Amino acid sequence: MKTFAKLALITLLALNISTAEASDQQRQTNYQKLFNQLQAFKNDKEFHQYGFDECCKYSMWLKQVKAMKAASNAPISPTL
16 A cells, blocks of 8 residues: 555544444444545555645545544544
């Protein structure tokens, strides 16, 4: 796995996620969606060339991860 993909996975795993409440269930669903997207593009040639640069299509994915992290205060409990 290349550096960008490793950093993205670490970012996702560092998210504070819980499934105890309804809002947490939505966060868990969003987390799973983002994780699945990462799995789909992590080996993409364009991703390895440009990563999360603002110019490229994967920058929005990283913005979504950062927004989710900023909005979360619960302890980690991802189920992959």
